[in-house]
Amino acid sequence: MNLKENWIQETLNSVDNIKRTEVSSQLAERLSNVSFPKVKIIAMLPFVKWIAAACIVLLAGINLVSITQYNKTITTNQTVSNPVYSEYFSYLNTLK
């Protein structure tokens, strides 16, 4: 092996025992500040879904019944006469 070939071979081997460089403290700091996306995976169990749906239906049903009852009460109050009121205005009946 002549001088040139020897030099080439030695140069090619110069990276053989290369050591991995540690990152600088500044870079380490920058890397620790890298914000990563927080993807929240909400795993909903099937029975939880059904319970939630049932709750919504129940709430809607209660509201519907409540509205119906309220409307009925209003109508009854308007139609059924109060006895005191009827007695007070009873003289009007004689005028008829």
Added chain:
Amino acid sequence: MIEDTDLIRKLIEGDRISFEKLVKQFKNKVFNTSLSILQNVEDAEDITQEVFVEVFQSLKNFKGESKLSTWIYRIAVSKSLEFLRWKNRKKRFGFMQSLSYNNLTESSFEIPNFFHPGIQLENKERAAILFAAIHKLPENQKTAFILHKTEGLSYAEVADVMQVTLSSVESLLFRAKQSLQKLLGDYYEKNEK
């Protein structure tokens, strides 16, 4: 692989400790790969940061077809090469640079000015010459040579990172060595004789 899956799942869920674990495990590997390709500490630091941003943004798309380390190496290599291409394009368009660029022949390389911090003192100058020659290699030869020689990856690992066959890696490394011998031979004739 099981550890990888567990780590990825925790990362996607936003687990801070897993994030720190990942950075700790891969920061030096990413930095050293980028440093060998870019041959500039500041550029390598910027690319390392970019690689981790990319890793965290793409984690949900990671299919687990390769090892996590392979995938991260792949991102590091592609980001570094992309940056190098951009830098070379910028350099080429410079008026003064274009004049000197035209004067360079394919078989020559610039006077070495990059001294890798991980090289032993007695090999510093030789390694600087070798890195200057590596800089002149085509992208795929350069990548294969750096991953194998400086990162110490096996042929199979290099093939996984580069997404080529094992025989392609062997061929790339053979051609890289041949090109380097030619470049170094020319350098020797001009400067060392």
